[in-house]
Amino acid sequence: MTLTLSAEERTTAAGHDGKAMAMRIVAESARLLGAPRLIQIASTHIDGALYHGDSGTLFAERLVEGGAKVAVRSTLNVGALDLMGCSRIRLEEPQRGMARRMMEAYRQLGCEQSWTCAPYQAGHRPAQGSDVAWGESNAVVFCNSVLGARTNRYGDFLDIACAITGRAPDYGLHRPENRHARLVFDVSDLSPFFLTSEIAWPVLGSLYGREVGNAVGVVTGIASHPGEDALKAFGAAAASSGAVGLFHIAGVTPEAPDADTILAGQEPEAMVRVTPDMIMTARARLSTATQAKAIDAVAIGSPHLSNAEFDLLERLIAGRRLAVPLYACTGRHALVALEQNGRRKALEARGVVIVADTCVVVTPIMPELSNGVLMTNSGKFAHYAPGNTGYAVLYGSLADCVESAVLGRPVFTDIAA
Missing domain, CATH: 3.30.499 (Aconitase; domain 3)
Known part of the structure; x- marks a missing residue:
């Protein structure tokens, strides 16, 4: 042309x-x-x-x-x-x-x-x-x-x-013609409790990216809007494990009031029916240090932490002292709220290392360790950290990450898919 x-x-x-x-x-x-x-x-x-x-x-x-x-x-x-x-x-x-x-x-x-x-x-x-x-x-x-x-x-x-x-x-x-969905990613066989948990969205995104590559798909089986932080986590993981530039969720994202609309009346080229076993496998893939008895650091904030995620982090720490550093990556826009009422100083006093303007995966911040173990709740961090930092990775929820940082060893909450 x-x-x-x-x-x-x-x-x-x-x-x-x-x-x-x-x-x-x-x-x-x-x-x-x-x-x-x-x-x-x-x-x-x-x-x-x-x-x-x-x-x-x-x-x-x-x-x-x-x-x-x-x-x-x-x-x-x-x-x-x-x-x-x-x-x-x-x-x-x-x-x-x-x-x-x-x-x-x-x-x-x-x-x-x-x-x-x-x-x-x-x-x-x-x-x-x-x-x-x-x-x-x-x-x-x-x-x-x-x-x-x-x-x-x-x-x-x-x-x-x-x-x-x-x-x-x-x-x-x-x-516009390239934004129509070509396949369906159906999660209706997964438990509602799992789908409303924070841990679900990076795992689902990682699986989605592996399954669809760079194709445009529509996710079905989501009962209600999971919130922007969940969609952020899903998209980041999908763009890391695959080459996803656009996804739709029926009844949630703006171009997909329902699956039929975003499929533009066409039969899907493929149907991926997600099973609990597929979720277990996808979740396991996010960890490379499965036998670790201790952790050296926690890193969260890829994509950068929102104000709501900082609020949750504060509630989970609940005034306790962390045994290992927790690197919280964010943008300078979030620092405005953190500087109010001494919130940033309180977090830093507990062992949180605020990282602004950058993140631990793209520039050297964490100590160099030959056998370091990093825990994260980010599907994107889990994908890139081993190659970029040299640390082996454990994936868990934000609550898991905080408890592990307090104790200095891995703690996981089992949420069945």
């Missing part, structure tokens, strides 16, 4: 400044993707500001030198440093300096200093049906599925190019 650019887009691309470079990146990406045109976007969420090497810093600085500025609202995903000073980052020079330069370059480009993987918790909630260009897998799937806005999974550097031009390729999940 031939890409057609508007006269304005052609003129911009022919220039020699930072915006011209960005337009050429967007246009060439559109050609490679087979998009017929570029579309205007309402906002972006930038994943490319996380330091992975000097080339990313130099790219951002070149855009700044070319006078580029974002044309639409652009929030930033996590960086490599905790600029709020909540936690100690073990990143050494020269990498530390390059990471700081990178974060500064994105500030100069006009991006909001949100530094969170959950911008939808920080007030960035595009309208249903609007086109945006978001990076960061959990943010993308939440934006598509829960908010009903339209985005593909935009990778590093294409995201900021879209932000500067205010354009994105017209393909994939921007197109």
Whole structure:
């Protein structure tokens, strides 16, 4: 398919400044993707500001030198440093300096200093049906599925190019016909008690991602809205174990008032009937340290903790002292509530390590241990932590994580599926 650019887009691309470079990146990406045109976007969420090497810093600085500025609202995903000073980052020079330069370059480009993987918790909630260009897998799937806005999974550097031009390729999940469900993921055989538990949603998401890959499916058998934190956990796990960019839940998410509507009158290409045995297997896959007698740390907040999750964390700790550190990752937007009435200081006095602007899986924060064991309630942390941190992982509910942190050994609550 031939890409057609508007006269304005052609003129911009022919220039020699930072915006011209960005337009050429967007246009060439559109050609490679087979998009017929570029579309205007309402906002972006930038994943490319996380330091992975000097080339990313130099790219951002070149855009700044070319006078580029974002044309639409652009929030930033996590960086490599905790600029709020909540936690100690073990990143050494020269990498530390390059990471700081990178974060500064994105500030100069006009991006909001949100530094969170959950911008939808920080007030960035595009309208249903609007086109945006978001990076960061959990943010993308939440934006598509829960908010009903339209985005593909935009990778590093294409995201900021879209932000500067205010354009994105017209393909994939921007197109309504590609948002219909093709398969059904039926959970009606699972117990209502399990489905209303916190532990269910990362497990279900992990299983869903493995089963559907990058296909669009609809979940059936959910009796009521489980809450945004549950949907956040489901989407993050599904985007980690698979390549999910959009899911629907019949009667819950905005584009799926019922299964028939989102299937657009078509028979599903596949039907996945989830059984309790499938849940047991999926839950077991989230742990790699099954024989551990002790734990070295707990990490929660992937995606970043919401205010409601901090409220629950405080209730579960109930004034007790933790035997091992509990790393609570969040965005700076959540610190406002934590600073009130001494809440942050009280949590830190109990052994909680607040991590802002980043998380323990993308930058070195936890101590280096040859046989370390990390416990988490996050399906995304469980998926990435072994490779990114070197720690073996145990998966449990938030209540399990707190009890384990208090005792220094694994504690699990058995909730049958």
